[in-house]
Amino acid sequence: MMDNSTVINIGLMGLGTVGGGVAAALSGNADAIKRKTGRTVRLRKALVRDAGKVRNPAPPAGALTTNPEDILADPDIHIVVEMMGGDSPAGEYLERALAAGKHVVTANKEVMSRRGPSLLALAQSQRVNLLFEASAGGGIPIVGCLMSQLLANDIRSIRSIINGTTNYILTRMARHQTPFADALAEAQAQGYAEADPTNDIEGIDAAYKLSVLGSLAFHRPIPHHAIYTEGISRLGPEDFRYAAELGYAIKSLAIAVAEANGSVQARVHPALVPEDHLLAKVDGVYNAVEVTGDLCGQIILHGQGAGRDATTSAVMGDILNILRSMGNADGPPPLPLPDGGGGNSEARIWPIDELASAYYMRLTCADQAGVLAQIARILGDGNISIATVIQKDTDPGSGTAQLVITTYPAREADVQTALAAVAELGVVASVNNLIRIEG
């Protein structure tokens, strides 16, 4: 146990954009931190790849190191803040830090998704904190809300926009009828998308974050590899136009729903969202998370899901909360994870085939009589009821038209089977898109 006069030493692993923001806040806001927590903090070491690189603001003299042992093996470092990203070696470093009795703050969605349950169990046995607000939702305080303020709830579902890159692209496509490739190029030019955008646009980044949030919500590990993911690259500007006519926006949603017997739905895919729903209004790089609980009802948190300052807000919040709880001989309160009701075994994730959903489908068909009858018969035989039909954009040159059909809720497997049969029809040139509709 340490008294209030002890200087708390921070070891920072990673000094990139966000790590630099944390370093700046630790030195620049030292007075405010002292007032808010009663503690004095100091950045003692920062692990970097290149100790010779010029940095602004400059870190404290002698703080830079390229050797992780300078942090992990230093008994005077009380809190390790990990901003490296990636599963390895960050995961091993965090395990060693916890095993050495250090508190840990991490922004690492991949580590928390892959190793969260075992790291949290280790933290609990070591009576230290492991906090990870920045690992999902950036500056939106959703992780802490699930662990703390909403803890009394039986969480029923999470529906979220938790990848700012895809939301930026979709917003551009919707507003300016920009083709996907052009919108992606703009996102890259703005620095919102990486040179290799796969993790963002294919839903992998969102699946890691959904794994973190779903595990907290349902008190049971939701392994990221079992989450269904579907990217946004098939969407065309016309889909946004048709969806708007039907009263919907198109968003890439990360959804986790508690089902009977402890099983869960967990999926990331584009979806039509009614335009009067708040999730439909989330624009650009903003994120939003909708949580539905048995007591709280529907809560929506909206804010910046990424960026240096927003992520620094989350990481520094975790650090301040550790500072406030220090001095407790018994260590921090136990985390309500992983065994807060669900047990330690991984949740059974529903195969996407079992999903029941309403759908939007867009086809290119021959512009002639009787086409709809042929398609409607196949859908009807597959127990799929049509809600609306719009025929659009007739092209006299090719003799085709765009046919947009929305359905009432149907089984995904039935829809896929029926659409495969529809695609075989001589009057159907192509099945361009199939998008789930969220009510």
Add this chain to the structure above:
Amino acid sequence: MMDNSTVINIGLMGLGTVGGGVAAALSGNADAIKRKTGRTVRLRKALVRDAGKVRNPAPPAGALTTNPEDILADPDIHIVVEMMGGDSPAGEYLERALAAGKHVVTANKEVMSRRGPSLLALAQSQRVNLLFEASAGGGIPIVGCLMSQLLANDIRSIRSIINGTTNYILTRMARHQTPFADALAEAQAQGYAEADPTNDIEGIDAAYKLSVLGSLAFHRPIPHHAIYTEGISRLGPEDFRYAAELGYAIKSLAIAVAEANGSVQARVHPALVPEDHLLAKVDGVYNAVEVTGDLCGQIILHGQGAGRDATTSAVMGDILNILRSMGNADGPPPLPLPDGGGGNSEARIWPIDELASAYYMRLTCADQAGVLAQIARILGDGNISIATVIQKDTDPGSGTAQLVITTYPAREADVQTALAAVAELGVVASVNNLIRIEG
């Protein structure tokens, strides 16, 4: 210090709608509470006015009492949960509970507004928790976010819709062009407004809540009596129609803004909100709080601001967090209030006269040439620049028309002075409304 096998006894003060929800959750969710916190809880005593009243679900045998001493003087009660409302005697009870070393959870906005700083100081010196998530925003986890996840931020402003009754009335007026009196009667019929609606419609309830949130945000007491309040009863259906034409919704906002030298703006009044802002989309009894911080940027939390279940979510969340932190010999972490930067002295609240804002004004004028010129001259002389003018709803019978003027930002005092002069003009029948515009 107590080990995990100790049953934690709860004393509940008040067993009305929400108190009944907490009692039901304590008994009905006992297993979940044990899983999430490791603790067993029991409702030991519930203070009521009428012990003979039939209640559903029935409280535990022997739990009901009409004597507060059965809770305050019982050394075996560990947590006092206060759901009585009102400043007195609830405030005195909480003071005694804290002085006796009991943890306290309260939903009481009035007590936390009037006595928050002294009660929190007492809790800290007694090394017990005083939590009050339900005192502002109902089921929206804003209190905890300000105390915990967003603690690293220098909070710049709060703009909020935190009174569900007025928001219900304003939503009815906007959607159905309902006069204020009829919309209020509907709210009363729905149980959303009380027989005496003064506290809600005059902004007093919102001022208590803003006092709580502002004090947490700015780490300095914001006394509720210094908050400017303006009710909604002057609004007419035509104001909503004209505002919509100009691209705005009308909402009753509770606003606190940090200004230079530790002074703050703190005000509750109707305001025009741009219709594409998320606050403009908050409908019916829902609440929303927008927080702007130096790091997190703009965060919006949206959810149910009142009601049995949502309030129970907040109160039970506080109880579970106390259960999780029990067993710490050193007591809970210190709260970042009142001395988290601002000091204990009350903030200087800006007089509303000093506010600079854009305005919407609606006048009934003679329908004749030259009227606008006379009004424009007075406004111009008062350093008020006109942004838009709409003349509407000419009434041939009376020979009058509605004149709606919006201005660029101007000093409130200048606007009030100019409007008084405008009202004296022979061609002006009445000044019907003056509403601030929030950007």
